[in-house]
Amino acid sequence: MKLVRYHDAAGTIHYGNEHDDGRITRLLGDIFSETTDTGQDAEVSKQLAPVEPRDIICIGLNYRKHAIEGNQPIPENPIVFMKNSGALQHPGDPIVLPRKLRSDKVDYECELAVIIGKPCHNVSKADALDYVLGYTCANDVSARDWQKNGGGGQWCRGKMFATFCPLGPRLITADEITDPNSLGIRTVLNGETMQDWNTNDMIFDVPTLIEFLSSSTHLAPGTVILTGTPHGVGAARTPPVFLQHGDSVTVEIDGIGSLTNPVVEEGND
Secondary structure (H helix, E strand, O other): EEEEEOOOOOOOOOEEEEEOOOOOEEEEOOOOOOEEEEEEEEOOOOOEEEEOOOOOEEEEEHHHHHHHHHOOOOOOOOOOEOOHHHHEEEEOOOEEOOOOOOOOOOOOEEEEEEOOOEEEEOOHHHHHHHHHHEEEEEOEEEEHHHHHHHOOOOOHHOOOOOOEEEEEEEEEEHHHOOOOOOEEEEEEEEEEEEEEEEEHEEEEHHHHHHHHHHHOOOOOOOOOEEOOOOOOOOOOOOOOOOOOOOEEEEEOOOOOOOEEEEEEOOOOO
């Protein structure tokens, strides 16, 4: 199923089932337990990120070629950091370049997002995908100056500015993606492809990440895991390419779709 979340004309939030012909029908119930398709056409006033995250857990340096382009050693364990829920952004809404805590080095990162669908604790790698509700596109927007120099060695300050976690446009349920580590993934900036690789280059695949993150740790339904980005980020280019007011950035993942957001300066959004 292709799940979408949306506002109707009255501003009420609903879930819908997006059909192959683009038609959306309204769902009733809880996506983390059971839903019923009403068959009624959805009144979509505005499409939202497909989930409102419980937690946003992110993995750094998880593609081999990305580690190589940054001259970084292959990590022995997943590198974990967090975004807060205030970083969430919806499809089509702007990525806002910070100006109060100014950054002139805001970067794109296309990522596969994994949404946990049921309580997850000490899960084995063999069973890990049974705990996945589905997958969506994510952009792990990153202020490189704050990430590297302004966080006291922690990455979170540069990763959790408002709008720095676009998600969408839809959630593809796990039954439709049998292998999340065989998906083409891309970033397109102003029509130019900047990243173009495959999730099979992950150092730690999705089942390994779920096993690691759930070990001695509770992952609640609605937890979103960002699984890392491939090579081609703006900071690694010569010269570097950072997001600018007026840009348009798209994350594409095969089998999921395209997530597009414009870019604006804070104060112009």
